Every structure is written in C-alpha cells, then in structure tokens.
Amino acid sequence: MSEQRKKARTPVQKRGIETKHKIIEAARVLFAEKGYYNTNALEIAARAGVATGSFYGYFNNKKEVLKELIRRFYANASEKVLNAYQAQVHDNTTDNYRDGKNLVHFMIQAFYNSHDINPSLHREFIAMMLLDKEIEEINREEERKVIGSMTAMLNAYQAHVRIKDIEAAAELLFRISDEIIHRIRIIGTDIENKRLLAELEEMICRYLLAE
Numbered sequence: 001m002s003e004q005r006k007k008a009r010t011p012v013q014k015r016g017i018e019t020k021h022k023i024i025e026a027a028r029v030l031f032a033e034k035g036y037y038n039t040n041a042l043e044i045a046a047r048a049g050v051a052t053g054s055f056y057g058y059f060n061n062k063k064e065v066l067k068e069l070i071r072r073f074y075a076n077a078s079e080k081v082l083n084a085y086q087a088q089v090h091d092n093t094t095d096n097y098r099d100g101k102n103l104v105h106f107m108i109q110a111f112y113n114s115h116d117i118n119p120s121l122h123r124e125f126i127a128m129m130l131l132d133k134e135i136e137e138i139n140r141e142e143e144r145k146v147i148g149s150m151t152a153m154l155n156a157y158q159a160h161v162r163i164k165d166i167e168a169a170a171e172l173l174f175r176i177s178d179e180i181i182h183r184i185r186i187i188g189t190d191i192e193n194k195r196l197l198a199e200l201e202e203m204i205c206r207y208l209l210a211e
Contacts, residue, residue: 009057020058022048024072027065032121036066036128067138070125074142077114078149100160100209101201107153108201111177115185122186147174154208162210173204 011017026048030039041062045055059065115122128135151170154161163169180200184193 011058016058019048019050019054022050023055023058024065024068027062028069028118028121031066031069031124032118036062036124063132063134066125066128066135069121070135070138071142073117073125074146077111078146079114100157101205104201104204104208108177108197108204112181112184112197115181117185119186122182143174147171150174160210161208163208169208173208176200177204 011020023044027039027044030044030047034043039062041055041059042052044062044065045052048055059068125139129139130136147170150173151167154163154166154170158166161169177200180196183189184196189196
C-alpha cells in the first residue's frame with residue numbers, strides 16, 4: 001500500500017489527464033451499475049480501457065476515485081449556481097422583490113440542473129456517507145464550499161434581504177433546497193416537479209426578500 005501511495009500522482013500532460021478522466025468516468029458507470037462494494041480497481045481499469053497499473057498511477061484505491069466523484073459533483077453544483085448568479089446580476093440589481101425573485105428562480109433552476117446524476121450513483125454516495133467516516137467528511141467539506149459560496153452571494157446583497165444572520169441563512173437555504181431537489185431527482189414525489197420547485201422558490205423569496 002505504501003508503494004502505491006508513492007506512485008499515485010496528479011497528471012499534467014494531456015494524455016495523463018485524459019487517462020485519469022477515463023478512469024473516473026468508468027468508476028462512475030460501474031458504481032452506479034454494480035455498487036461501490038461490488039466494484040474493484042481491475043474492473044474500473046478494464047472499463048476505462050487502461051492497464052491496471054495506470055489506475056494505480058493516479059489512484060491508490062477505489063475509495064479515492066469515489067472521493068473525486070463526490071468532489072466533482074459539488075464542484076459542478078457550485079459552478080452552475082455561480083454562473084447562473086453572475087449571468088442574472090450582470091445587468092440587474094436586486095433592489096426590488098421582482099428582481100430578487102428572478103435571481104432566486106435562476107439559482108434554484110441551476111441547483112436543480114446540477115443534480116442531473118444517475119439516481120443509483122447518488123444512492124451509493126449517500127450509503128457511503130453513512131458507512132464511511134472519511135467519505136462523510138469529504139461530503140461535509142464540499143458542502144461547506146457550496147454554503148460558503150451562498151454566504152458570499154447573500155453578503156453581496158445584504159442591503160436587499162430581510163434576514164440578519166447571513167451565515168445561518170445560507171446553511172438553511174442549502175439544506176432545504178438540497179433536500180427538496182434530492183427528493184425530486186433521486187427518490188421521486190407524488191407532486192409534479194414544477195409545482196414543488198415553484199413553491200420552493202416562493203418560500204425562499206418570502207423568507208429572504210422584503211416586498
């Protein structure tokens with residue numbers, strides 16, 4: 001194991017970056033199809049079309065690949081929410097309820113779109129967070145980054161929101177949005193998605209914005 005840890009590296013050349021990407025994408029498919037515990041490094045390498053040695057060149061074990069998948073999931077969520085935010089506020093301000101509501105709408109839609117992930121894979125993420133302390137901490141670490149981004153957004157428009165505790169509000173908004181969107185995307189509900197999202201937006205707007 002110690003030797004493998006010495007060999008694992010971060011690629012800098014185009015070919016190495018492509019190889020690492022293939023390994024990650026192969027693991028994404030296999031974890032969804034077979035589950036984390038029923039997948040091994042040899043299978044990931046075979047699905048990726050690379051040698052087993054190449055796998056261990058970039059990852060010490062399959063858990064490291066899972067960590068990378070979780071990090072990428074949250075990075076994708078943050079990127080989409082931030083892009084939506086920047087696009088919406090570029091030529092606008094949130095000095096009235098309508099503009100603020102439009103901003104909330106774009107951010108919720110971006111968060112919803114960022115959860116476009118195989119439900120089976122997402123269930124594996126959740127299971128591993130419950131079973132493995134290291135994976136749970138990775139998840140918490142990535143959640144903190146998203147909440148930090150939301151805190152920065154709220155701070156930027158503090159003069160236009162009614163809440164006082166920005167940090168607590170960002171945590172609350174993340175938890176509520178994440179839970180509802182997980183239900184819609186991963187588990188499913190008896191109510192049409194658009195109706196739930198519309199009510200989520202309305203609830204957030206009434207909590208955040210002064211009419």
